[in-house]
Amino acid sequence: MSATLAKGLNSFKEVIDAPIASFFSSCVHCGLCAEACLFYTETGDAKYTPIHKLEPLRRVWQQEYTLLGKVGKALGLSTPVTDAELTEWEPLVYDSCTLCGRCAMVCPVGNDMTYMIRKMREGMAASGHAPEDLVGATTRAVTIGSPMGIKWPAVLAQIKHVQAETGIEVPVEKEGAEYLVLMSSMEIINFPEYLSALSRIFKQAGVSWTLAQDAFEATNSGIQIGASDLAREIVSRIVVAAERLKVKCVISPECGHAFTALRWEGPNLMGRPFGFEVKHILEVLDELHSAGKLKTQGKDKRPLTYHDPCQIARRGGVVEQPRRLLHEVAEDFREMPDAGTMNWCCGGGGGVSANSRAEPLRLQAFKHKKGQIEATGTQTLITACANCRIVMEEGLEHYHMKVEVLGLTELLAEYLVEEEKT
Amino acid sequence: MNHLDLLTFARGSALNWALIIFVAGVALRLFEIFGLGRKADLARPRTDSPGSGWRTIVTRSLPPEGMLKREPVTYIGGFVFHIGLFVAIFFFAPHIEFFRSMTGLGWPSLSSALVDASVVAAIVALAVLLAHRLNHPVKRLLSTFGDYLAWTLALLPLLTGYMAYHHLMLEYTLMLAMHLFSVELLLALLPFTKLFHTFSVFISRWYNGDIFGRKGVAS
Numbered sequence: 001m002s003a004t005l006a007k008g009l010n011s012f013k014e015v016i017d018a019p020i021a022s023f024f025s026s027c028v029h030c031g032l033c034a035e036a037c038l039f040y041t042e043t044g045d046a047k048y049t050p051i052h053k054l055e056p057l058r059r060v061w062q063q064e065y066t067l068l069g070k071v072g073k074a075l076g077l078s079t080p081v082t083d084a085e086l087t088e089w090e091p092l093v094y095d096s097c098t099l100c101g102r103c104a105m106v107c108p109v110g111n112d113m114t115y116m117i118r119k120m121r122e123g124m125a126a127s128g129h130a131p132e133d134l135v136g137a138t139t140r141a142v143t144i145g146s147p148m149g150i151k152w153p154a155v156l157a158q159i160k161h162v163q164a165e166t167g168i169e170v171p172v173e174k175e176g177a178e179y180l181v182l183m184s185s186m187e188i189i190n191f192p193e194y195l196s197a198l199s200r201i202f203k204q205a206g207v208s209w210t211l212a213q214d215a216f217e218a219t220n221s222g223i224q225i226g227a228s229d230l231a232r233e234i235v236s237r238i239v240v241a242a243e244r245l246k247v248k249c250v251i252s253p254e255c256g257h258a259f260t261a262l263r264w265e266g267p268n269l270m271g272r273p274f275g276f277e278v279k280h281i282l283e284v285l286d287e288l289h290s291a292g293k294l295k296t297q298g299k300d301k302r303p304l305t306y307h308d309p310c311q312i313a314r315r316g317g318v319v320e321q322p323r324r325l326l327h328e329v330a331e332d333f334r335e336m337p338d339a340g341t342m343n344w345c346c347g348g349g350g351g352v353s354a355n356s357r358a359e360p361l362r363l364q365a366f367k368h369k370k371g372q373i374e375a376t377g378t379q380t381l382i383t384a385c386a387n388c389r390i391v392m393e394e395g396l397e398h399y400h401m402k403v404e405v406l407g408l409t410e411l412l413a414e415y416l417v418e419e420e421k422t
Numbered sequence: 423m424n425h426l427d428l429l430t431f432a433r434g435s436a437l438n439w440a441l442i443i444f445v446a447g448v449a450l451r452l453f454e455i456f457g458l459g460r461k462a463d464l465a466r467p468r469t470d471s472p473g474s475g476w477r478t479i480v481t482r483s484l485p486p487e488g489m490l491k492r493e494p495v496t497y498i499g500g501f502v503f504h505i506g507l508f509v510a511i512f513f514f515a516p517h518i519e520f521f522r523s524m525t526g527l528g529w530p531s532l533s534s535a536l537v538d539a540s541v542v543a544a545i546v547a548l549a550v551l552l553a554h555r556l557n558h559p560v561k562r563l564l565s566t567f568g569d570y571l572a573w574t575l576a577l578l579p580l581l582t583g584y585m586a587y588h589h590l591m592l593e594y595t596l597m598l599a600m601h602l603f604s605v606e607l608l609l610a611l612l613p614f615t616k617l618f619h620t621f622s623v624f625i626s627r628w629y630n631g632d633i634f635g636r637k638g639v640a641s
Contacts, residue, residue, distance in 0.1 A: 019629040021455040025622040030500070031560035035492045046559040066454055068614050104634075106489055109619055110482050110627030212439070267464035274466075317468045317638025324491050341639050342486060404462065 005083045008127020010058040013082075015119035021065060022115060024058050026050055026109035033103035035111060037343055038368045039361065045182035050103040050113040053092040055073055056081045057120045086129045093117060093124050094131050095358035099224075099257075099350035100310040105342060114315070121226025130225045131355045137222040141234055146217040147186035154380070155183070155216050158192050168199045173245065175209035179284070180247040180276075181209050182218035182238065182262075184255035186386035194254060194386070198414030201285070204416055205293035209251075218253050220261035224351030232269040235261060242276050249277040251284055253408050256311030256385040263316070281409055282384050289328065296328050296415040303332040304410075305368070305376040307392065309385035310342040322384060322408055326373035329415045330382075331390060335373040344368045346390030366395035372380040373403060381405045425595040432602035440606035447613025448621055455625060458551040474635020475628035481629045481640075499551040503576075506544025510537055510580065533588075541584050547579050572615045578604035 034040040034049040042130030046052070059317045062069035063078050072078040092122040097117050124130055144151060154276035159170045173175065179202075202209050215237045242250050252259040263278040288294040306326060312318045319340050326333045338344060347365035352358050369392065373381060381396075381403050383389050389405050396403050423431075424571035483630065485497050510518060515531035522528040531537075552573055555561040585591050612618060634640070 003538075016458060018455050018460045019459045019633070021458050022622050022625040022629055025451065025455060025625040026619045028572075028619050029561065029566075031558065031564055032489065032496060034560045040560070044559075044606040049560050049564065052564060065458065067450060089478055104630060107483075107630070108482060109623045110478060110630035110632055112630050115633060142607040154624070169570055208489070264465045271464070273464050277466075299616055314639060316635060319639075338488065340486075350528050377487060 003028060003126055003128030005086070005127050007055060008123040008125075008129070009060060009081060011063055011123035011126040012057055012120070016057070016061050016065060017121050019112070020057075020116055020119065020266075021061060021409070023111040023113075024061050027111060028109065030108065033107050033111070036103040036106040038102075038347060038365045040267060042365045042367050043361075047092060048096050050097070051111065053089070054113065054116050054120060056085055056089055056115060057123070059419070067385075075292055083127070086127055090122075090124065090129045090131065091357070093095060093120060093129075094134065094351060095355060095361055096352075097350060098310065098347060098352050100344045100345035101315045101317075102310075102342065102345065105314065110265075118223070118226065121224075122228060123226075125226045130189075131225075131351075131357060133355045133357070134221060134225040134351050137351075137354050138225050138227060138230055140221075141217070141221050142230055145214075145237075146185050146188075147219055147221045148189060150185050150188050150217070152213050155188055155211070158195060159211070162194060162196045162199060163319050166199050168203050169202055170195070170199055171208075171210045174208070175211060176247075177208045177245060178213070178248050179207060179209040180238075180242050180245060180250045181211055182251060182252075182258065183253050184219045184258055184386050185217060186219075186255070186390055188216075189311035190390060191386055191410075193410040193413075194407060197407075197410045198281075200413050200416055200418065201288070201294060201390055201409070204295065204418065205288045207288070207293075210245060210247070212238075212241035212245060218258035218262065219255055220258065221351065221354065223261045223265055224257060224354070225376065226392065228269060229392060231261065232267065235266045238262060239266070239270055239274065249279055249284075252278060252280050254281055254384045254386050254389075254409060256309040256316070256387060258353075259316055260311045265295065276312075280316065280318050280384075282312065282318050282321045282325065285409065285412060286324055289325060292298060294412070295417040296412065297329040297417045298415050299329055300380075300411065300415070301331050302380045303334060303376070303378040304330055304380035304382055305334050305336050305378045307336070307346065307381055307383040307388060308340060309388045310343070310345050310349055312384055314341045318384075322391055324339050325408060325412060326382065330411055334376040334378055336376050338372065344372060346388040346391045347395070353387055353391050362391070363398050366392075367396070369395060370399050370401065371379055373401070379403050382408050382411055384408045425593060425599065429595050430603070432599045432606070436603065436606050440609040444609040444612060451613045451618055455622065463531055463636060467635070468638030473487025474640070475631040477640070478634070479624055479627045481628070491574065495550065495554045495555065497514070499547045499554065500635040503544050503547035503551065506540040506547065506574070507580065509540040510544065510639075513537060514583075538584070538587065541580055545577065545580050545584065548580070550571065568615055571611075571619050575604075575608045575617065577613065579608055 015324045033051050034273050037050050039048040064072045085255050101114040104114050140149045220231050259280050267273050338420050347362045352362055393405050398404040490497050513532040514537045518531050582604050586597040586601050
């Protein structure tokens with residue numbers, strides 16, 4: 001696939017719809033979106049103002065879809081979008097936007113900048129202005145099956161390890177199971193605790209579940225880079241497996257963007273509604289808990305706090321579930337300032353953590369999270385996204401903070417009543 | 423052309439033309455937006471949340487928690503300007519009389535002193551917001567000719583109205599004609615400047631509320 005400016009501009013034209021036209025029409029240049037963006041608040045650099053990141057897309061809208069803009073273009077009065085400009089904008093569109101959506105909650109005229117950046121990336125990728133690292137990750141996801149290059153044997157090795165540790169069989173390719181469980185590369189490589197915790201919880205709850213050999217990876221870098229055709233290919237593996245195994249529900253793992261990719265973008269990428277449900281693991285755990293199938297014993301005595309992953313809370317609607325679960329197992333749970341739908345991003349979502357060029361900026365932006373954690377006075381940080389987790393672990397190390405980060409599923413499994421059999 | 427002729431022109435054909443451009447311009451801009459359409463969202467919404475878009479149209483008028491403290495000038499200046507302008511347009515007795523003559527509809531007015539105070543407040547707010555725009559790095563970066571044009575278009579009717587009411591500077595009839603011309607300029611250019619947010623804000627807020635509402639997040 002050769003990328004050209006013409007393809008990029010064409011793609012810009014294609015993604016502009018009525019919401020985007022209304023957003024650009026409404027913007028009064030008040031600059032309030034900057035105050036909601038951690039890349040601006042932590043650097044003070046005006047170029048990180050969310051709406052400014054969309055300037056090339058705005059000009060294409062104006063020149064192609066408004067009468068005044070068309071007249072201006074015909075008279076040669078407008079500035080066309082050039083390759084050089086897109087090169088300049090690449091770090092703004094990819095390195096300094098995690099698609100966290102905080103600006104969209106704040107904009108007084110209701111502009112959803114995240115919706116627009118996501119679409120703008122389609123044109124950036126089509127014109128060859130996507131970061132090299134993301135291109136690599138997406139290529140690996142399409143050719144190998146996972147952005148980190150993980151193949152089924154690596155998962156199998158982890159399954160064996162988990163089975164040996166827990167003594168519980170991890171079901172694979174089990175047709176008719178209720179749930180299809182997915183993982184993120186990050187969990188397969190860095191956090192094997194997740195699969196182990198899940199096996200134990202599901203055993204206790206008596207839930208039938210399965211893994212699929214050809215659809216274990218939930219993350220979708222096609223979405224982060226802005227290549228819907230590739231994103232569709234990646235998502236279709238999961239859809240095909242879920243339909244083949246006739247599961248009722250697919251469980252998105254502790255990963256923010258995987259959830260967005262499958263739950264909200266998936267059906268639109270496939271062009272049809274799914275015949276199965278898609279739930280985030282926290283939703284499933286909360287349902288099991290409400291049904292009395294997830295029993296815990298004892299509580300964690302450490303003061304702890306919870307980081308809401310953007311795509312799970314603000315862009316995913318899973319806000320109350322982690323709190324209900326935490327209250328079951330934590331004696332001293334403390335909310336951080338702005339918790340819930342107004343939480344601040346870890347700084348590494350939307351492909352930023354996979355983009356090595358963005359690392360210094362990401363660590364600078366992490367100062368906001370650092371302040372939030374410090375305000376709680378806790379040294380244990382719970383979250384529900386493996387990407388947030390690794391990004392925060394790096395940030396904490398960078399700032400020499402002694403804070404331990406744990407996944408919520410894993411924390412729950414620690415307090416599970418194992419013997420009780422239903 | 424004497425002052426009275428000028429006023430007659432301002433009240434007559436100038437107003438008609440301004441209104442024609444205004445209505446046609448607004449219709450065109452609305453068509454430009456809705457004509458682009460939107461693909462149906464095939465993802466099952468989290469909850470049936472009818473009215474999320476409509477609710478956001480209302481709720482987005484207030485600053486989210488913590489934001490007022492971060493940008494008090496923009497919020498307070500914005501509120502004072504918009505409320506002052508609204509009061510001046512719709513609650514000044516002669517304006518209501520004007521609307522009644524055009525549409526047959528009337529409503530109670532506020533005292534002239536109160537309207538006068540609102541206008542002064544709105545003008546002061548505009549001045550503060552301009553200074554803020556020139557000084558704040560983010561606003562300065564975002565600002566274009568269109569922002570200063572829109573600022574001027576909003577200021578002129580307030581200023582000329584205030585001066586006509588207080589018989590300042592120009593002879594009353596002439597100032598009143600200037601007031602009408604400034605309003606006509608505002609009407610004619612509104613659809614083609616950022617002032618179009620007067621209409622599009624309802625659309626963009628609705629889409630925002632709809633997008634978040636489907637995900638189960640009240641915005």
